[in-house]
Amino acid sequence: MHIQEGQSLKSMNTFGIDAKAKYLSIIREISDLETLVKSNLFKEENHLILGGGSNILLTKDYNGLVIKNELKGISLINEDNASVILKIMSGEVWHELVLYCVENNWAGIENLSLIPGSVGAAPMQNIGAYGVELKSVFIELEALHLESGEVHTFDKKACDFGYRQSVFKNRLKEQYFILSITIKLLKKPKLHLTYGAINDTLKLMGKSKPNIKDVSQAVIQIRQSKLPNPSELGNSGSFFKNPIVENEKFKELKLNYPNIVAYPAGEKHTKLAAGWLIEQCGYKGKRYGDTGSHKHQALVLVNYGNAKGKDIWNLALKIQASVKAKFDVDIQPEVNII
Numbered sequence: 631m632h633i634q635e636g637q638s639l640k641s642m643n644t645f646g647i648d649a650k651a652k653y654l655s656i657i658r659e660i661s662d663l664e665t666l667v668k669s670n671l672f673k674e675e676n677h678l679i680l681g682g683g684s685n686i687l688l689t690k691d692y693n694g695l696v697i698k699n700e701l702k703g704i705s706l707i708n709e710d711n712a713s714v715i716l717k718i719m720s721g722e723v724w725h726e727l728v729l730y731c732v733e734n735n736w737a738g739i740e741n742l743s744l745i746p747g748s749v750g751a752a753p754m755q756n757i758g759a760y761g762v763e764l765k766s767v768f769i770e771l772e773a774l775h776l777e778s779g780e781v782h783t784f785d786k787k788a789c790d791f792g793y794r795q796s797v798f799k800n801r802l803k804e805q806y807f808i809l810s811i812t813i814k815l816l817k818k819p820k821l822h823l824t825y826g827a828i829n830d831t832l833k834l835m836g837k838s839k840p841n842i843k844d845v846s847q848a849v850i851q852i853r854q855s856k857l858p859n860p861s862e863l864g865n866s867g868s869f870f871k872n873p874i875v876e877n878e879k880f881k882e883l884k885l886n887y888p889n890i891v892a893y894p895a896g897e898k899h900t901k902l903a904a905g906w907l908i909e910q911c912g913y914k915g916k917r918y919g920d921t922g923s924h925k926h927q928a929l930v931l932v933n934y935g936n937a938k939g940k941d942i943w944n945l946a947l948k949i950q951a952s953v954k955a956k957f958d959v960d961i962q963p964e965v966n967i968i
């Protein structure tokens with residue numbers, strides 16, 4: 631078990647924030663983690679688990695132990711005529727998994743192409759895009775209980791998935807290290823093409839009978855056209871969640887703002903497009919020092935170079951206050967603020 635001190639985390643978070651970790655431990659084997667959680671260092675220090683670092687904002691140096699997940703491996707657990715079951719270690723890169731499955735013609739996660747981050751982070755917030763969520767292919771996961779060192783298995787029900795939610799963000803927050811996930815993919819695809827621009831993009835690509843590779847490429851094209859690439863411009867995808875309001879509140883807003891963008895969310899609620907709300911407040915494409923809201927997607931906050939985490943957080947608070955003042959709607963960060 632090797633512990634580094636005072637290491638910069640700049641290359642380990644997609645916002646590219648230059649914050650330091652008091653201690654850093656890189657986990658390549660489950661046994662490294664088992665040794666670490668029994669150590670005095672682990673017991674004495676606060677800890678932060680990092681996967682791809684694509685969903686955190688470091689607002690200061692981390693005064694504790696950062697545990698970087700590098701557990702790798704994909705295994706084919708079962709295969710029949712209709713489906714495959716795969717077990718994937720949590721330190722794998724999510725998008726590489728998607729590409730691997732698409733290459734093999736295993737369908738189910740093609741709409742989740744190009745989502746930044748690691749496999750272990752996917753169940754934490756039940757990642758979703760273009761009408762598909764991880765939940766739809768999920769079978770189970772294994773996670774190490776940090777206090778007892780025991781490995782526990784969670785099926786879909788036990789994960790309690792919701793919109794960008796799971797039990798690991800709520801009741802069991804910070805109690806587990808996810809080791810692997812198991813998913814089931816189909817050999818005969820059920821394509822999800824209804825969301826947003828997918829169909830239009832496929833038409834432009836000349837694909838009247840798309841396969842999963844075409845869908846994956848369409849999603850990649852759409853994402854690349856509006857979401858900045860973190861290796862070129864630091865960002866963490868959507869900074870806020872789309873707020874869910876009661877239908878009554880939505881009706882009231884619609885009267886004043888007929889163009890408001892919204893989607894039904896169950897019988898009594900409506901989900902509002904936070905990007906639209908933020909754009910209406912005048913932030914889209916505006917730069918403040920080295921931070922700002924992205925020109926193609928107001929929901930994405932960016933680091934133009936040397937922004938501090940604090941600068942980005944201050945802008946987020948300003949945006950939150952403007953949306954509240956203009957629409958009387960609360961928007962909450964999707965990104966974890968550290």
Ligand code: EPU
Nearest residue numbers: 759760867868870871872891903905906909926927928929
């Ligand atoms: N919109 C604006 N102005 C903007 C941005 C959006 O008016 O600056 C409006 C547009 O009408 C657009 C609608 O909002 O059609 C929805 O925008 P988009 O399709 O980009 O989706 P989103 O609701 O903003 C969500 C996820 C994204 C995911 C996309 C596609 C959340 C918080 N975000 O964004 O996920 O890629 O849908 O499924 O649910 C992420 O989580 O990091 C992420 C990027």
